[in-house]
Amino acid sequence: MKKLPFPLDQDKIHYFGYARTALLEGLRILGIKEGDNILIPAYICNVVLAPFNYLGIKVKYYNIDDNLIPNTQQIKDLLDEKTKGILAVNYFGFPQQIDGILDICRNSKISFIEDNAHGFLSKNSSTDLGTFGDISIFSFRKTLPIPNGAALVVNKKSNLNDCLYVPCNNPVIEDFKYSTKFIFTKINDLSSYFMPKFLRMLNKKAKIYKEESAEEEKNLAKYLIGYSNLSRLIMRHIDYEKFIIKKRKAYEVFLEMFLNSGEAEPIFKHLGEGVVPWVFPLKVKERELFIRNLYYNTGIKSFAWPALPEEVLSSQERFLSMYRNIVCLPLSSL
Numbered sequence: 058m059k060k061l062p063f064p065l066d067q068d069k070i071h072y073f074g075y076a077r078t079a080l081l082e083g084l085r086i087l088g089i090k091e092g093d094n095i096l097i098p099a100y101i102c103n104v105v106l107a108p109f110n111y112l113g114i115k116v117k118y119y120n121i122d123d124n125l126i127p128n129t130q131q132i133k134d135l136l137d138e139k140t141k142g143i144l145a146v147n148y149f150g151f152p153q154q155i156d157g158i159l160d161i162c163r164n165s166k167i168s169f170i171e172d173n174a175h176g177f178l179s180k181n182s183s184t185d186l187g188t189f190g191d192i193s194i195f196s197f198r199k200t201l202p203i204p205n206g207a208a209l210v211v212n213k214k215s216n217l218n219d220c221l222y223v224p225c226n227n228p229v230i231e232d233f234k235y236s237t238k239f240i241f242t243k244i245n246d247l248s249s250y251f252m253p254k255f256l257r258m259l260n261k262k263a264k265i266y267k268e269e270s271a272e273e274e275k276n277l278a279k280y281l282i283g284y285s286n287l288s289r290l291i292m293r294h295i296d297y298e299k300f301i302i303k304k305r306k307a308y309e310v311f312l313e314m315f316l317n318s319g320e321a322e323p324i325f326k327h328l329g330e331g332v333v334p335w336v337f338p339l340k341v342k343e344r345e346l347f348i349r350n351l352y353y354n355t356g357i358k359s360f361a362w363p364a365l366p367e368e369v370l371s372s373q374e375r376f377l378s379m380y381r382n383i384v385c386l387p388l389s390s391l
């Protein structure tokens with residue numbers, strides 16, 4: 058049997074249905090509690106707020122620049138005696154520049170939380186993403202075609218016996234219903250590739266563009282779901298080496314298509330050694346138009362990431378313009 062990739066080969070891993078639940082568990086393990094605060098990037102998906110809201114932990118936003126690099130001076134200025142950690146995201150599966158943040162965490166004796174929800178299988182040269190944080194979270198369901206699947210990895214603190222909260226596994230019937238729904242959605246997605254263009258244009262039901270609702274910031278209860286048995290089965294049988302090669306190749310194909318197209322600008326113009334991207338992110342002129350045209354012409358369902366937190370939406374104009382221009386193209390996988 059082939060060796061499983063990081064972190065599936067670790068003892069210090071704990072499986073969940075969703076990364077936001079893994080984060081909830083991680084915050085508890087780190088002892089971060091009501092009244093404490095955590096610094097998180099303003100460029101983040103609103104669902105990440107759910108575990109903080111659930112536990113009554115305040116978040117303070119730090120900025121990142123157009124190259125997705127964190128503003129470390131601002132991070133230092135935001136620290137106070139209640140700050141217990143800094144979270145950084147490996148955006149789209151690419152390694153994040155975290156040296157400055159690691160220094161701040163070390164000097165201030167606070168935790169570094171590595172949000173590697175996009176970066177399963179990805180590396181910074183030869184070092185796996187997800188090994189840098191005191192805790193790291195993964196969302197396998199983003200990288201792989203599985204109903205659900207996520208993990209908490211505890212890198213630098215005690216062991217998993219410290220787990221205080223474990224959502225129960227899905228009862229068999231629930232898991233079956235959940236998995237069936239997932240399979241139908243996948244078939245529906247796949248069929249759009251083979252549909253003639255005029256049918257795609259008539260297909261009013263196709264969700265060409267969908268905003269994540271603001272409710273997701275508060276609604277964690279819905280996601281306290283265990284790791285699906287179907288996901289477990291699929292993940293055990295994937296040929297990860299082949300999978301990685303395919304993903305990287307798909308990225309290179311898009312890179313060639315868009316690099317000098319003038320139509321859109323890839324965010325990462327170089328695929329570094331070991332990087333396994335989640336998607337192909339690019340800046341476009343008109344997001345909705347680009348998403349619709351790509352769907353009509355090719356059947357590819359691209360999407361916008363992220364749905365920003367309400368607080369960021371209402372206060373940070375620069376992020377709005379940056380966010381409104383980014384589109385993610387899925388990379389073929391299995």
Ligand SMILES: Cc1ncc(COP(=O)(O)O)c(C=O)c1O
Nearest residue numbers: 075076077102146172174196207
């Ligand atoms: C950066 C980031 N972290 C965490 C999550 C949460 O992942 P999940 O949907 O598996 O809870 C997401 C997902 O949307 C994300 O984009």
